[in-house]
Amino acid sequence: MGIExxxxxxxxxxxxxxxxxSLSIPSGDLIALLGPSGCGKTTLLRIIAGLELxxxxxxxxxxxxxxxxPPREKNVGFxxxxxxxxxxxxxxxNVAFGxxxxxxRERPPxxxxxxRVEHLLKLVQMDWALNRFPSQLSGGQRQRVALxxxxxxxxxxxxxxxxxxxxxxKVRQELRRWLRKLHDEIHVTSIFVTHxxxxxLELADKIVVINKGRIEQQGTPQEVYDHPANAFVYNFLGNVxxxxxxxxxxxxxxxxxxxxxxxxxxxxEEKTSQTFVRPHEIGISRIRSNDNDLEGTIREVRLQGxxxxxxxxxxxxxxxxxxxxxxxxxxxLQLAKGVQVFVTINRVRVFTGDYEI
Amino acid sequence: MALFxxxxxxxxxxxxxSMGYTVFYLSAIVIVPLSMIFFNTIPMGWEPxxxxxxxxxxxxxxxxxxxxxxxxxxxxxxAGLLTAWVLVRYxxxxxxxxxxxxxxxxxxPTAVAGxxxxxxxxxxxxxxxxxxxxxxxxxxxxxxIIIALIFIGFPFVVRTIQPVLEEMEQEIEEAAHCLGATRWxxxxxxxxxxxxxxxxTGVTLAFAxxxxxxxxxxxIAGNLPMKTEIAPLMIMSKLDQFDYAxxxxxxxxxxxxxxxxxxxxNAVQEWQQKEYRS
Numbered sequence: 001m002g003i004e005x006x007x008x009x010x011x012x013x014x015x016x017x018x019x020x021x022s023l024s025i026p027s028g029d030l031i032a033l034l035g036p037s038g039c040g041k042t043t044l045l046r047i048i049a050g051l052e053l054x055x056x057x058x059x060x061x062x063x064x065x066x067x068x069x070p071p072r073e074k075n076v077g078f079x080x081x082x083x084x085x086x087x088x089x090x091x092x093x094n095v096a097f098g099x100x101x102x103x104x105r106e107r108p109p110x111x112x113x114x115x116r117v118e119h120l121l122k123l124v125q126m127d128w129a130l131n132r133f134p135s136q137l138s139g140g141q142r143q144r145v146a147l148x149x150x151x152x153x154x155x156x157x158x159x160x161x162x163x164x165x166x167x168x169x170k171v172r173q174e175l176r177r178w179l180r181k182l183h184d185e186i187h188v189t190s191i192f193v194t195h196x197x198x199x200x201l202e203l204a205d206k207i208v209v210i211n212k213g214r215i216e217q218q219g220t221p222q223e224v225y226d227h228p229a230n231a232f233v234y235n236f237l238g239n240v241x242x243x244x245x246x247x248x249x250x251x252x253x254x255x256x257x258x259x260x261x262x263x264x265x266x267x268x269e270e271k272t273s274q275t276f277v278r279p280h281e282i283g284i285s286r287i288r289s290n291d292n293d294l295e296g297t298i299r300e301v302r303l304q305g306x307x308x309x310x311x312x313x314x315x316x317x318x319x320x321x322x323x324x325x326x327x328x329x330x331x332x333l334q335l336a337k338g339v340q341v342f343v344t345i346n347r348v349r350v351f352t353g354d355y356e357i
Numbered sequence: 358m359a360l361f362x363x364x365x366x367x368x369x370x371x372x373x374x375s376m377g378y379t380v381f382y383l384s385a386i387v388i389v390p391l392s393m394i395f396f397n398t399i400p401m402g403w404e405p406x407x408x409x410x411x412x413x414x415x416x417x418x419x420x421x422x423x424x425x426x427x428x429x430x431x432x433x434x435x436a437g438l439l440t441a442w443v444l445v446r447y448x449x450x451x452x453x454x455x456x457x458x459x460x461x462x463x464x465x466p467t468a469v470a471g472x473x474x475x476x477x478x479x480x481x482x483x484x485x486x487x488x489x490x491x492x493x494x495x496x497x498x499x500x501x502i503i504i505a506l507i508f509i510g511f512p513f514v515v516r517t518i519q520p521v522l523e524e525m526e527q528e529i530e531e532a533a534h535c536l537g538a539t540r541w542x543x544x545x546x547x548x549x550x551x552x553x554x555x556x557x558t559g560v561t562l563a564f565a566x567x568x569x570x571x572x573x574x575x576x577i578a579g580n581l582p583m584k585t586e587i588a589p590l591m592i593m594s595k596l597d598q599f600d601y602a603x604x605x606x607x608x609x610x611x612x613x614x615x616x617x618x619x620x621x622x623n624a625v626q627e628w629q630q631k632e633y634r635s
Contacts, residue, residue: 098537
């Protein structure tokens with residue numbers, strides 16, 4: 001196992017940040033810790049790095065118990081949200097820092113340090129900036145230097161704390177893909193923390209969804225997205241329409257409408273329920289195709305790149321529905337604000353019981 | 358034409374007014390009064406001037422003033438850094454009180470401080486009593502002067518380092534720890550270089566203040582000719598003897614040395630900053 005966490009607990013005063021959390025991560029994986037802000041994901045990362053002490057529990061990194069080691073003996077690479085580069089040192093010196101502070105006997109010779117730093121900077125495509133100072137670099141460049149610096153000490157595991165959230169959208173996307181490629185080359189067990197579900201879905205081998213200091217679900221992006229374990233995960237992994245109602249004799253109420261309940265809930269007689277529908281799982285047409293179709297009026301049209309977002313007020317529903325249609329369909333159906341449409345709900349997920357985000 | 362160019366480049370308004378005010382202010386408050394020293398000295402003529410400022414007693418007082426101010430500032434560098442560190446990094450009861458205490462040397466009439474020190478370190482004073490059996494004399498020695506100057510210069514160092522330390526993200530230290538640096542390595546390789554410009558400013562201020570300090574020193578120094586007479590005291594005693602020209606001659610030399618040292622330290626700082634900013 002690359003990283004093994006056993007029964008980690010952490011409280012700040014009254015507040016329980018990590019609640020008896022256990023997690024195993026195979027060597028060489030790239031894992032996303034995904035959750036809303038304040039869910040404990042950064043705390044967990046800092047506990048693994050030794051920057052925060054857990055109240056109880058065990059941390060095993062690459063089969064070595066590091067629970068009680070101080071951060072500098074853990075041999076963990078940590079990348080901070082705001083880079084935390086050493087301002088008064090050049091890019092070269094920043095990356096070489098971890099090697100230069102080694103005890104004299106373990107310290108590689110100067111030539112070797114230079115070679116290693118140059119190699120790493122080439123890897124992160126920053127070899128041209130050897131003698132620059134951090135203030136002369138852009139945010140994306142700084143984060144790449146920070147990554148090279150973390151990798152310089154051959155860390156057991158690499159931890160990234162919201163590494164891209166301080167960058168603008170375009171750079172963020174670029175760096176994301178680049179990090180995935182880099183990880184495929186170097187294969188160091190890595191965890192990155194994010195609150196951006198898109199980032200987690202795109203980048204990670206496995207996603208661990210965290211809420212209130214507990215793991216809600218873990219699995220591949222596909223598994224987590226397609227088979228969310230509970231309402232929280234479903235809601236957190238993308239835009240969604242939520243309808244509060246009841247299940248009654250195999251029928252789910254959707255405002256004044258009733259839909260067939262999914263198979264696993266067919267036998268429920270009476271229970272409160274939440275029905276979730278993703279915006280892209282909603283079909284739009286100008287003519288009624290099905291008895292279950294809802295009738296509605298488009299209230300708002302939003303351009304979202306290749307997709308068009310629609311806000312539709314439907315008869316019999318308390319709140320408007322958010323739908324997404326391909327641009328082509330939007331043009332073909334001559335949709336616009338105020339147009340009457342029929343809404344087909346293609347796929348629903350129903351969770352029973354109460355839940356809050 | 359030139360006016361238009363300046364206007365286009367300066368987005369912040371009010372350059373003319375504020376610059377004009379600055380120049381006027383510096384002239385009225387600093388340059389004009391200080392130039393009186395210069396103009397008072399001129400009528401004296403070259404020979405008497407040289408004679409006045411190279412008298413052995415005067416030379417000894419320059420040396421004393423500069424080296425006591427230097428060592429006091431050096432000590433303040435350590436003590437001030439430590440105090441600023443404690444005030445910024447830790448939370449403890451009475452922190453506000455301690456923080457306010459730091460400024461006290463600013464507020465206290467310096468003569469009061471001088472009398473306090475003299476009483477404390479006199480052979481019958483609380484501390485002097487303890488030191489007397491060890492044959493350690495503080496009062497009437499350069500050590501006493503240094504102690505007084507340490508007191509005077511201390512807040513300068515603390516107050517210049519504090520904001521820089523406060524602004525510094527903890528993450529930078531955490532990053533160093535994660536990379537395997539010991540606390541000492543983190544301090545010497547990361548923290549100290551980061552704080553150095555502020556530290557230098559603080560020490561410069563403490564040093565400059567120390568050279569000019571009069572009130573707190575004369576009580577503890579004993580003012581023994583050739584031994585514990587500081588330069589400001591030389592000026593005062595010349596004034597007492599109505600030797601105005603001689604006093605301003607000594608003052609002029611003191612002023613020139615101090616100013617060139619401040620200039621030098623500012624240049625060092627500028628160079629330090631430029632290196633990693635540009």
